[in-house]
Amino acid sequence: MIRDLVKSDDSILHRKIQPCGVNCDRHFISKTLIENMFHYEGVGLAANQIGMDTRAFAMIRDIEYNDIIVCFNPRIIKKYDECVDFEEGCLSYPDEFINVKRPDKIDVMYEDEEGREHKIKLEGFASRVFQHEYDHLEGIDFTQR
Numbered sequence: 001m002i003r004d005l006v007k008s009d010d011s012i013l014h015r016k017i018q019p020c021g022v023n024c025d026r027h028f029i030s031k032t033l034i035e036n037m038f039h040y041e042g043v044g045l046a047a048n049q050i051g052m053d054t055r056a057f058a059m060i061r062d063i064e065y066n067d068i069i070v071c072f073n074p075r076i077i078k079k080y081d082e083c084v085d086f087e088e089g090c091l092s093y094p095d096e097f098i099n100v101k102r103p104d105k106i107d108v109m110y111e112d113e114e115g116r117e118h119k120i121k122l123e124g125f126a127s128r129v130f131q132h133e134y135d136h137l138e139g140i141d142f143t144q145r
């Protein structure tokens with residue numbers, strides 16, 4: 001189901017989204033996030049960008065291999081020192097492109113739709129997208145970075 005993108009001043013984009021517990025329908029959320037991410041041609045989409053009050057996002061981990069992950073209750077557990085500048089866009093701010101400095105490499109944890117925990121290291125593009133989407137769940141957007 002395609003949902004509307006919420007407006008950038010909507011309060012759901014400006015508060016911390018609470019963890020997704022056992023009652024959330026992860027399969028439905030996962031499917032909806034992926035479907036909407038492709039519909040809006042994004043490389044990542046956080047649930048609150050489409051008005052869903054769920055601590056989850058979808059992202060493309062590797063464009064070449066069309067490798068997509070949906071992360072529930074994501075956490076950044078380590079940020080490595082080296083930072084890089086990169087121009088980011090955001091579906092919630094379609095006309096804005098902003099240079100944002102972020103760590104190039106991070107260690108993260110997240111749960112998948114089965115509730116299994118994953119701990120992985122991300123670099124470059126994937127690290128960038130993860131941090132951008134994670135910020136959305138924290139109520140932060142790239143205009144504040």
Ligand SMILES: [Zn+2]
Binds near residue numbers: 090
């Ligand atoms: Zn965004």
